[in-house]
Every structure is written in C-alpha cells, then in structure tokens.
Amino acid sequence: MTARLIVDLHALDTNIRRVQTRLAPAELMLVVKNDAYGHGISRVVPRALALGVSWFGAFDVATAAAVRRAAGDGPRIFVWLVPGRREIGDALTLDADVGVGDADVLEDVAAVAAARSQRARVHLKIDTGLHRNGIRPEEWADAVGRARSLQDAGLIEVVGIWSHIAEASDDEDDAARAAFDHAVEVARAAGLTPALRHLAASAAGTTRPEFRYEMTRVGAFCYGIAPAGGPSAADLGLTPIGTLTASVIAVEGNDAIIDIGVFDGLPSPLAGRTDVGTPGGTRRLVGVGEDSRVEGWPGMVVGDEVVIYGTGSRGEPTSTDLAEVLDTIGEEIAVRLSPTVPREDDDARSAPQS
Structure with a gap:
C-alpha cells in the first residue's frame, strides 16, 4: 500500500488556538473519538496539552485509556459510553469523568463507586430533544433528586450537566437550549451545584456565544473539518490537518x-x-x-x-x-x-x- 495520511501539526496548533480564542472564556473540551478523528491520539493529545487544553472528550473507555496514556495524570477525560459496570470501573480507574444519561446507569455508577470506595465524578445528561440517550425531561426531577442523595452519601459528585443538540436549525437549537437551561434550574433546586455546563459542539459553539456556557465540546473544527453544506474550513479560518x-x-x-x-x-x-x-x-x-x-x-x-x-x-x-x-x-x-x-x-x- 502506498497510501498515507499526512498530519499537519502546525495546522492543528493553529486550529486549536483559534477555537480557544473564539470560545473564551468558556473552556475547550477537545473531542478525540475514533482515534482523534483518524489522526492519531498519540500525536494530537500532546500537542493539545502544550496549548493548554486540559479536557478531552473520549466517547468510550478504550479511547479514554489511549488519552490517559498520551496525556499522563492531570488532564480531565470525559467518557460517556459506559454500557456496564465493568466499563464504569475502568473509567474510574482512569480517573475519568463519567457521562450519565440513564437512571439505571446512575445506579450502576454509584454501586461501582461504593465497591471501590471511590467517589465518581458525574455529568448528568438531559435529553433536550435529539434523543441521543439522555434522561427524559419527565424523569429528570426524580433523577436529580436521586443524584443528590447519592452525592450526600459520598458516592458521586455531580460536577456537570450536559446534552447534545442537533445543530440543524437555530429554532431547534434554541428550543433545546431552553430545555437545557430548565433542566439546570431543576438540578439546582434539588441542591446540586454543577460547576460545568456543556451543550454545544463545533458549529453552535463557535458561532453562538449563548451556547458556550463554561465548556464547549469541539472535535471536527479543531481538525479543520468543516460542516457539510455549511461554510468552508477557509471561511471558518481553519485548515484541514x-x-x-x-x-x-x-x-x-x-x-x-x-x-x-x-x-x-x-x-x-x-x-x-x-x-x-x-x-x-x-x-x-x-x-x-x-x-x-x-x-x-x-x-x-x-x-x-x-x-x-x-x-x-x-x-x-x-x-x-x-x-x-x-x-x-x-x-x-x-x-x-x-x-x-x-x-x-x-x-x-x-x-x-x-
């Protein structure tokens, strides 16, 4: 085979800096799913660390493990696909934050934390309409009440609330943001004090300041991958790496x-x-x-x-x-x-x- 993928690390640096500047004061969570979008976690993560990135979105535990190998101790890793207690245990071993979008998963996280005598850092996910998992709005009050009880018991710490949006239209995204903001209010009324809110990904995060909150998850744009049917990478000031x-x-x-x-x-x-x-x-x-x-x-x-x-x-x-x-x-x-x-x-x- 003579094919090869040349990864332009200077372009990666420039893209990350531009995204960081655009998001500020919100923090960038660099999403590195699928081996950093096919470019290689082992090369992308050290570059990002050198630029001050301290949060990585890993999708699954295998990716989280690769990030931890590349990053060492210290940087925060957010993993949101934990289909069973074994995966939850692996995530906690990696000192990763766990995304929880289901009441049963919340119970599993608490059970694993109790067995390990380790408090789990949790980000609760509200379904704002995309239906890519997440706790349903009608079940949210019960879920955050239960999370408060588990937090008081020392088993979890609810450090964040998050969701996905479709980024299909401004009207749909606005409706999702309203649902998200309401979910945060309900969580706070239950006595939770999440320090982090993260809702948007590349497109909404870089174009709509009201979607950035304390942190924004960005993957594609940092690699110079523009949205299909939207502005080009050049229009966005980015370079494909x-x-x-x-x-x-x-x-x-x-x-x-x-x-x-x-x-x-x-x-x-x-x-x-x-x-x-x-x-x-x-x-x-x-x-x-x-x-x-x-x-x-x-x-x-x-x-x-x-x-x-x-x-x-x-x-x-x-x-x-x-x-x-x-x-x-x-x-x-x-x-x-x-x-x-x-x-x-x-x-x-x-x-x-x-």
Missing part, C-alpha cells in the same frame, strides 16, 4: 493506477464523482477499489504522488467536499480511513509555541 496521498504504482494507457482501497464502506460511490490533485493538475478519480484509477496527465510516471483529499490548495477536495458527494459529513470520511493506512507527521520535530 489531514492530507491523504497515494503514489502511482502503474501506468495503463491513459490512466494512472494508485492504491487507495482504504475506506470502510465508502470507496465505490466515489468513483467518477470526484477529482484529485496530481503533478499534472486536477484529474478525475475514475475507479476506486483494488484497481484504483486516475485519468492520466502528460509525463506521468510510477512514483508520482496523487492527493486524494487535503486542504484544497492543489485542486484536491477536502474531506468535507468528499462527504458532500456522498451526502454525509466530513468527519465520516476521516474516521472511516482504514487504520492500516500509515499516519505521518509533517512536523514531527517541532512543538507548538505557547
């Missing part, structure tokens, strides 16, 4: 043969629907799979580099451009890139300047 390249392995007639059979479930629909960057300019990707083909250019030779997606500076699409071809989102392109594709730093020797 991942560039997927492959070398020409053969020349057949008017076609250059490259080896990029590397997406999970996505390659076939791309054939004939996108261009790539080549030494001869932009060319059409005419076949994807075991025999991936690009329309040729004058003087093409084996070893020439083809850019499948990147910043767009050489005429190649960004990951968001590819996503729009497939009616999906840019981050899906990034996370579906096979882990067997080598990731390489173009900035391996330098560190960010704080």
